[in-house]
Amino acid sequence: MTAIARIGGRGSFPPALLAVAAIPGLLVALPIAYAVMRSAEAGLSGIIAELTRPVTLELLISTLTLAISVTVLTVILGVAGAWVTERCDIPYAGAWRIVASAPLAMPALVSSYAWSSLGPQFQGMAGAIMILTLACAPLVYLPVAAALRGLDPGFEDVARSLGRGPWSTFLNVVVPQAAPAVMGGALLVSSHMLAEFGALSFLRVQTFTTAIFQQYEMQFDNATAALLSSVLMALCIPLALGEMRIRHGRRFSRSGKGTARSPQIIKLGVYRIPVLLGFAAFGLLAIGIPFGMLMYWLASGTSAGMGLERLAPAIVGSLSYSLSGGLLTTILAIPLVLASMRLRGAVVTIAERLPYAIHGLPGLVIALSLVFFAIRYAPPLYQSPALVLIAYVMLYLPLAQSAIRASAELVPPELEDVARTLGKKPLTAFMEVTLPNLLPGIGASLAMVVLQLMRELTATLLLAPSGVVTLATEFWSYTNDRAFAAAAPFAAALVIVSGVPVYVFTLRTLKRG
Amino acid sequence: MTLIARRSLVAGGAASIAALAFGSASRAQTGGTITVYNGQHRQTTEALVNEFTKSTGIKVTLRQGESSQLANQIIEEGARSPADVFYSEQSPPLVALDEKGLLLPADDATAAQIPAAYASPNKTWIGATMRVRVLVYNKAMIKPGELPPSILDVVTPAWKDRVGYVIRDGFQEQIMAVVKVKGRDGALAWLKSLKQNGRLYNGNGAAMNAVESGEVATALVNNYYWYGLAKERGEQNMKSAIHFFQKGDAGALVNLSPIGILKTTKQPELAQKFLAFAISEAGQKAMLATYAEYPVRPGVSPAFNLKPIDEIGIPITAHEVGGAALAYELQREAGIL
CATH class of the missing domain: 3.40.190.10 (Periplasmic binding protein-like II)
Structure with a gap:
């Protein structure tokens, strides 16, 4: 049986892990220090003048419009999709689950490029909202579908036996249990929107992030860019804290596996046809059209085949950097998550939340801050693979944290206490008792982070050793040069290679459990 | 199944970290290699580099990026910049580096081969294509x-x-x-x-x-x-x-794509050779093969059917437009x- 209890942080924590948990906290402080330091160069009056410019307000409005619209729409699509595939009698549910998850494999950079080439109606704010909603819907769908599957239907049975109707049961029993999954997905989507650059560069939408890139392009004393970055961080903080509030004090750990009973399946009836059409349309828009455009370029452009000799090195580059980055990010996230769940205090809370606050920062700011600090204080690291991996950790730590937290919340800390009373040392107890229980979260974290890293562009460009290429950097450089057909194989390879972590992740998340 | 997939992901990740570490160790620079930060079109510069290496035996490590991002990167790198040469697509990034005193003048013999208007007054950068x-x-x-x-x-x-x-x-x-x-x-x-x-x-x-x-x-x-x-x-x-x-x-x-040498370079002779080659006839021809750009060197004809350069343009120097x-x-x- 599952226990829902409201608790504070508790339990013991191995000191060795605490040291590891401090590393990411220190790392994410770097871009913050950098942005604040560079902003300060503008002086107080400069800062006020900059923040009160009409353009700043325009940027604020368009950034918030994009972030809020995409977040709300992905939540609607994701929750509705998850409800239908997990709780309704939709035929071929397995196939629709794949359709709902598959856009994860299609980088927004690629789909945005494909859509924008179809016409001006897709290049404005409405187009951007549509393109990014389609691309991000799985970020809500997958955790919610997993949460719906993992719920113990026993609670719903109890509610109904106490006279609650189906709606009342849904609102009072299902929603509270699925809310952390929904909020976690929504947080990821909205912070992605704040930091999105690649996809928007093909559209006519300006946000703080595109403006930051522009500032860096237009001038070489970057107080303004740093200031806009600080604003962006300020926008991320309420998101990060809001998500924590929702999670705070909820505990869903269980000591048994729970019952294997199936939840009540709702009959779609007359709604079956429109629901099926909706899924089909989603698949067509999110995957069919972008992939069709890739094939069209490949077949029609004269630049086809150009630079093909770099396809193999690019695949190797993408895989080696993204796998290493995924592993390192996950390893550093584990102690951080556990420390925040078991220890109390402001320091721990801040260390755990900081990565979320900088998750909305564009890769450019993270990368430049690392250039600045590495060349001054750790020159051997500069333009070494290690620095790229450090940037990856800073960029995608929250993805790993969220995935691991989802598993960690199901592990009662008392288990480790029991191991310790049986004479195990703290670290041994952790390794033998807690870690094995975290495996599902670790798998999800690896898959999600690897997936995002495969399409990472700016930090790779700025920090990788000279000459290193990845699928994303090659695609980018050819689209910059308008060589669509030459770019297409790199995009196609990116989609196909991304399919592997998506497959692993989807399987893991949706494994009946 | 998923456990195996997960394990192979972990194993793959560990192996790739090892590969990265090993790969970087074996990437140590040998004599006769210069590093060029390149914001110009990749194919243009790659064609130039191929010809340069063929004719001089000097190897070139290209670092590709957007010109202004590379300039910002060079500014942040300061005295420790690994770049020997910076080839920018636009003139403002090089003018900015010049104003910060980060550039080394080109050899007089090199600068003398192109019209004076195609270079900065103190020759700290010279045009490569237009x-x-x-x-x-x-x-x-x-x-x-x-x-x-x-x-x-x-x-x-x-x-x-x-x-x-x-x-x-x-x-x-x-x-x-x-x-x-x-x-x-x-x-x-x-x-x-x-x-x-x-x-x-x-x-x-x-x-x-x-x-x-x-x-x-x-x-x-x-x-x-x-x-x-x-x-x-x-x-x-x-x-x-x-x-x-x-x-x-x-x-x-008419806009220039300029090229300049970083003051912090440890191999100024090799960098000077690269600049000289860029405006040589062979270098110019290599660069003009892919994009419809104009040569800076008098007497070289563009590869595309372009309107003659003397029928266009306004009297303004690249230095003036570059101070943006x-x-x-x-x-x-x-x-x-």
Whole structure:
């Protein structure tokens, strides 16, 4: 049986892990220090003048419009999709689950490029909202579908036996249990929107992030860019804290596996046809059209085949950097998550939340801050693979944290206490008792982070050793040069290679459990 | 199944960390290699590098990126920059590095081979290739008689929503050319009208596509964007064409892609050889093969069928258009940035 209890942080924590948990906290402080330091160069009056410019307000409005619209729409699509595939009698549910998850494999950079080439109606704010909603819907769908599957239907049975109707049961029993999954997905989507650059560069939408890139392009004393970055961080903080509030004090750990009973399946009836059409349309828009455009370029452009000799090195580059980055990010996230769940205090809370606050920062700011600090204080690291991996950790730590937290919340800390009373040392107890229980979260974290890293562009460009290429950097450089057909194989390879972590992740998340 | 997949992911990750560490150890620099930070079109510079290595035996490590990002990176790197040479697509990034005193002058013998206007006054950078600002137009939407002789004409209310513009890659230089002709206030008024009547695109390529597809009648871009699209689609299929503004007009601006040596280089002789090769006949020919750009070296003919360079241009030096701090200020005042 599952226990829902409201608790504070508790339990013991191995000191060795605490040291590891401090590393990411220190790392994410770097871009913050950098942005604040560079902003300060503008002086107080400069800062006020900059923040009160009409353009700043325009940027604020368009950034918030994009972030809020995409977040709300992905939540609607994701929750509705998850409800239908997990709780309704939709035929071929397995196939629709794949359709709902598959856009994860299609980088927004690629789909945005494909859509924008179809016409001006897709290049404005409405187009951007549509393109990014389609691309991000799985970020809500997958955790919610997993949460719906993992719920113990026993609670719903109890509610109904106490006279609650189906709606009342849904609102009072299902929603509270699925809310952390929904909020976690929504947080990821909205912070992605704040930091999105690649996809928007093909559209006519300006946000703080595109403006930051522009500032860096237009001038070489970057107080303004740093200031806009600080604003962006300020926008991320309420998101990060809001998500924590929702999670705070909820505990869903269980000591048994729970019952294997199936939840009540709702009959779609007359709604079956429109629901099926909706899924089909989603698949067509999110995957069919972008992939069709890739094939069209490949077949029609004269630049086809150009630079093909770099396809193999690019695949190797993408895989080696993204796998290493995924592993390192996950390893550093584990102690951080556990420390925040078991220890109390402001320091721990801040260390755990900081990565979320900088998750909305564009890769450019993270990368430049690392250039600045590495060349001054750790020159051997500069333009070494290690620095790229450090940037990856800073960029995608929250993805790993969220995935691991989802598993960690199901592990009662008392288990480790029991191991310790049986004479195990703290670290041994952790390794033998807690870690094995975290495996599902670790798998999800690896898959999600690897997936995002495969399409990472700016930090790779700025920090990788000279000459290193990845699928994303090659695609980018050819689209910059308008060589669509030459770019297409790199995009196609990116989609196909991304399919592997998506497959692993989807399987893991949706494994009946 | 998923456990195996997970384990193989972990194993793959561990193996790839090892590969990265090992790979970087074996990447130690050998004698006779220079590092070039390249913001110019990749194929242009790669063609140059291939010829250079073939003819001199000196190897080149290319670091590809956007010119301004690379310039920002070089500024952050300071005295420890690994770059020996910086090849920029636009002149403002190199002018900025020059103003910060980060550049080493080119050999006199090298600078003497190209017109003095194609280099900075103190020779800290020299032009490598050139491109022209043009108005591309959709042939079905604009009649030849309607084509304006001056860039000052396309911002009038008569052109409302009929001209696309892009505020990067050549635009700052364009503003400086308008300043040269009309003064600061004239340029500000021009920018304000452009913001009001023009349509902003996020990139030259996007603006070019928009004209070709008939989404907007005209756009202010660099000449080679048209040639690039024509190469991809076939020239006979093009629905758009190029219009040059009158010689002497601010719109008929010729822009340089400059190249310079970093003061912090530890191998100035090799870097000087690279610059000399870039403006040699062989170097120029290699660079002009892919993009419809102009040579800086007199007597070299462009690979594409281009309008002769002496029929375009305005009397303004690359150094003047490159000092784009004023352009930045004007764009902010006009509310474009």
